[in-house]
Amino acid sequence: MPVRPADDADLLLPPGSVLVHIGPFKTGSSALQQALHARRSQIRDHGVLYPGTTYRHLREAAAVMGRGPRGVSDVPEREWTDLVDEIQRSDAARSVVSSEGLSTAGRRVVKRIVDDLGRDRLHVVRVERRLDRLLPSAWQERVKSSNESRTYPEFLDDVLAADPATAEGRRVSFWAAHSLEKFLDRWRSALPDDHIHVVVADDSDPRGTAAVFERMLGLPAGMLDPTQRPNSSLSWERTEVCRRLNEVFDERGWPDKMRRRLLQNAVVKAFREAPAGAHESRIPPVTGDRLRRTAELSAARIHLLTTSGIDVIGDPEPTRVVAGSATSEPDAPPPTTIDIAPVVAALEELISRVQSGSRQGTPAEVSS
Amino acid sequence: MTGNVAALPEGAVLLHIGPYKTGSTAIQQALFDHREDLATYGVLYPGRWRRLFREGHALMQWSPRGRPVPPVSVWDDFAAGIRERTDVRVCLSTEDFGRIRESRKAHKVIEDLGPERLHVIAVVRAYHRLMPSHWQERVKSHELRSYDDWLHELLEGDESSEVYRSFWTSHDVEYMTSRWLDVLPPERFTLVMTDDSDRSLLPRTFERLLGLPEGLLEPEQSTNASLSMNAVEVLRRVNNEFAARGWTDRDYVRLIQEGMVRELQQSGRGEGDVPVPPLPGWARPLVAERSVRRVKVIEKLGVNVVGDPACLLLPDLPEVGEQDLAPDRISTEASATAVAGVVAAALRPGRRQAAGARRPGKSAASRDPDLGSASGRQLLGELVRRTRSKLRRRRSATD
Numbered sequence: 001m002p003v004r005p006a007d008d009a010d011l012l013l014p015p016g017s018v019l020v021h022i023g024p025f026k027t028g029s030s031a032l033q034q035a036l037h038a039r040r041s042q043i044r045d046h047g048v049l050y051p052g053t054t055y056r057h058l059r060e061a062a063a064v065m066g067r068g069p070r071g072v073s074d075v076p077e078r079e080w081t082d083l084v085d086e087i088q089r090s091d092a093a094r095s096v097v098s099s100e101g102l103s104t105a106g107r108r109v110v111k112r113i114v115d116d117l118g119r120d121r122l123h124v125v126r127v128e129r130r131l132d133r134l135l136p137s138a139w140q141e142r143v144k145s146s147n148e149s150r151t152y153p154e155f156l157d158d159v160l161a162a163d164p165a166t167a168e169g170r171r172v173s174f175w176a177a178h179s180l181e182k183f184l185d186r187w188r189s190a191l192p193d194d195h196i197h198v199v200v201a202d203d204s205d206p207r208g209t210a211a212v213f214e215r216m217l218g219l220p221a222g223m224l225d226p227t228q229r230p231n232s233s234l235s236w237e238r239t240e241v242c243r244r245l246n247e248v249f250d251e252r253g254w255p256d257k258m259r260r261r262l263l264q265n266a267v268v269k270a271f272r273e274a275p276a277g278a279h280e281s282r283i284p285p286v287t288g289d290r291l292r293r294t295a296e297l298s299a300a301r302i303h304l305l306t307t308s309g310i311d312v313i314g315d316p317e318p319t320r321v322v323a324g325s326a327t328s329e330p331d332a333p334p335p336t337t338i339d340i341a342p343v344v345a346a347l348e349e350l351i352s353r354v355q356s357g358s359r360q361g362t363p364a365e366v367s368s
Numbered sequence: 369m370t371g372n373v374a375a376l377p378e379g380a381v382l383l384h385i386g387p388y389k390t391g392s393t394a395i396q397q398a399l400f401d402h403r404e405d406l407a408t409y410g411v412l413y414p415g416r417w418r419r420l421f422r423e424g425h426a427l428m429q430w431s432p433r434g435r436p437v438p439p440v441s442v443w444d445d446f447a448a449g450i451r452e453r454t455d456v457r458v459c460l461s462t463e464d465f466g467r468i469r470e471s472r473k474a475h476k477v478i479e480d481l482g483p484e485r486l487h488v489i490a491v492v493r494a495y496h497r498l499m500p501s502h503w504q505e506r507v508k509s510h511e512l513r514s515y516d517d518w519l520h521e522l523l524e525g526d527e528s529s530e531v532y533r534s535f536w537t538s539h540d541v542e543y544m545t546s547r548w549l550d551v552l553p554p555e556r557f558t559l560v561m562t563d564d565s566d567r568s569l570l571p572r573t574f575e576r577l578l579g580l581p582e583g584l585l586e587p588e589q590s591t592n593a594s595l596s597m598n599a600v601e602v603l604r605r606v607n608n609e610f611a612a613r614g615w616t617d618r619d620y621v622r623l624i625q626e627g628m629v630r631e632l633q634q635s636g637r638g639e640g641d642v643p644v645p646p647l648p649g650w651a652r653p654l655v656a657e658r659s660v661r662r663v664k665v666i667e668k669l670g671v672n673v674v675g676d677p678a679c680l681l682l683p684d685l686p687e688v689g690e691q692d693l694a695p696d697r698i699s700t701e702a703s704a705t706a707v708a709g710v711v712a713a714a715l716r717p718g719r720r721q722a723a724g725a726r727r728p729g730k731s732a733a734s735r736d737p738d739l740g741s742a743s744g745r746q747l748l749g750e751l752v753r754r755t756r757s758k759l760r761r762r763r764s765a766t767d
Contacts, residue, residue, distance in 0.1 A: 237700060240700045241700050241703045241704050241707070244700060244701065244703075244704035245704050245707055245708060248704060248708045248711075252712070254711065254715060258711070258715060262711050262714065263711075267707055277696075278696070279696075279697060334700075335700060336638075336639045336640055336699055336700055336701070337639075337640050337697045337698065337699050337700060338697060338698060338699075338700050338703055339696060339697055340598070340601055340602055340605065340695065340696050340697060340698050341696070343602055343698060343703045343706065343707075344602055344605040344606060344609070346703075346707060347602070347606050347609075347628070347706060347707060347710060348606065348609045350707060350710050350711070351606070351609075351610075351615065351619070351623055351710060352613070354623065354710065354711075354713075354714035355615050355616070355619045355623070356616060356618060356619050356622075
């Protein structure tokens with residue numbers, strides 16, 4: 001199939017379709033999920049089922065994959081089959097399932113999903129974002145929710161040294177979710193090319209991806225508003241503090257459950273909410289040799305997209321990373337200081353969770 | 369400097385009353401660590417902890433916030449035990465007695481320990497060293513005021529202010545010594561002068577008074593356990609939150625003092641973090657004047673003076689800027705340490721805050737940042753020449 005423009009008049013999926021959105025992480029999926037969740041009943045009135053009651057299908061995805069995120073206990077398989085039942089019973093014209101967790105699903109799980117939901121009606125969609133913008137976001141997300149303890153430069157070096165098509169193992173697990181080659185390999189094993197969609201995200205248009213989803217699902221323009229969700233990204237400084245805390249958790253062997261509860265749900269939460277300080281900075285873009293390697297990988301992705309034969313929605317050319325501006329100046333070192341205010345906010349949130357009188361009880365008794 | 373210090377008579381009781389933030393922890397730790405050595409030299413350093421805790425609290429009828437006040441009998445029984453030990457020199461130490469306000473309590477201590485055998489020793493630390501250290505200590509225990517606000521209250525306030533009383537009760541030398549000197553003759557009271565430049569002065573003085581070989585009480589290499597100004601500022605803001613939210617004292621002890629503060633002390637200053645500054649410009653004339661007055665008082669008291677009182681006078685100090693007084697940044701390393709300290713405390717198996725006596729065994733509590741690190745080589749030489757120890761020595765004199 002040729003590359004189609006994002007405003008193509010013919011994006012609407014056939015009636016009965018089930019659209020499975022697999023993210024991956026840091027491509028605007030949370031905003032999209034929140035938008036679907038916020039309009040759950042309105043989109044149902046327009047014939048679109050967003051099954052379940054939560055804003056995304058994290059647990060259902062964990063159930064079908066047989067593994068959950070760290071710190072979350074195993075989810076019973078029934079949660080996936082309940083989701084499937086709800087879709088099968090529904091008379092909705094179209095249904096949407098959304099979980100970034102599915103971006104790492106291997107062939108076996110993909111086959112299961114396709115079998116359960118139906119090869120004829122299932123469409124999978126993945127959002128493609130510029131790689132040089134994805135990398136800092138992905139590192140930050142890993143620090144916040146996946147126990148990442150490598151510094152940003154260390155993470156970049158591991159990821160960029162790998163071949164996305166064959167990368168295996170924890171140090172390059174970035175590619176398990178973000179390798180286009182792996183995505184194509186897994187889903188082509190179970191679905192025809194015209195049921196595999198890649199939406200090219202336009203970083204300059206925050207509503208762009210949502211608008212494509214509206215057209216695919218037959219929703220009125222503007223119904224999905226992805227901008228309501230406040231930007232929850234952390235400064236480099238706050239991310240660095242969290243990274244160091246991941247190291248401390250590793251060094252001391254503190255349980256993942258506690259990391260989830262005290263770090264991810266308290267410290268990170270407070271960091272997200274605390275106003276920006278005067279001295280904080282964004283995680284910088286890749287530069288120098290790292291930028292050159294990113295450009296190589298980016299070119300390979302665009303080539304693969306345009307030649308794969310799957311349905312590409314939106315011109316991938318703007319996602320091309322250009323190394324022309326790559327300089328030899330050394331990358332900025334990780335920050336060593338942070339504004340006091342967000343640190344105090346994080347401590348306060350943490351203390352309020354663990355104080356003796358807390359209704360959540362003592363930490364040892366609390367499950368996440 | 370300690371040339372005029374002679375060993376106390378056999379059977380004497382040497383009572384060290386601090387006060388707080390004058391380097392007491394280091395000497396207490398050295399005495400406690402060497403208590404078996406001390407015994408072989410006929411010196412008793414009694415008690416299960418680094419210093420007297422419950423005994424002193426019982427006498428004072430006071431205890432730290434969040435801890436129970438022991439009955440006065442705890443002191444009476446302890447003192448009775450000391451009275452029986454006339455066969456040895458006894459050394460006791462508690463900073464709590466350095467802030468006695470009611471003369472009758474000091475008199476009771478003198479009476480209970482034996483007026484005929486009691487000697488008291490206290491340290492006088494230069495204000496420009498003491499004030500930052502004292503404020504920091506208060507912030508580690510609920511203080512909400514900034515350093516600048518605290519100094520204003522300290523230097524411009526009066527008796528009605530708790531800040532004012534808690535500092536000057538211990539560090540106004542005339543006031544502090546008067547509790548004791550209206551009963552005890554001045555020759556049984558020793559004041560040690562320090563500006564932190566010689567951390568061996570206090571151990572040398574104790575060794576001489578107790579008839580111990582020189583060097584026995586050498587403190588272990590000091591790990592500087594004071595917090596950075598940046599960390600203190602974080603802590604102070606957390607204190608405000610504790611007060612505002614009405615969180616319990618028990619949680620303060622558990623999560624802050626035994627969690628966040630302990631880990632920050634153990635990890636040292638982070639990159640870019642700075643010490644608490646000595647004194648802002650406005651405070652210097654006031655402190656300089658008080659320092660001069662203090663030296664005059666000491667000269668008139670007629671007590672034994674060890675060290676040079678001139679070291680108490682205010683020297684030229686570096687400029688202190690706004691950012692030094694109220695930092696708005698902290699190292700990412702110390703930030704993570706502060707959080708990790710609370711997490712560590714929260715993950716520690718629950719235990720009851722049974723008694724004040726639980727704390728002193730803790731390593732962080734047993735270190736003290738107060739004594740300077742400069743070597744006391746000259747002093748050592750002086751001591752070696754003049755000392756007249758009756759007991760055997762570890763090293764021979766070199767004169």
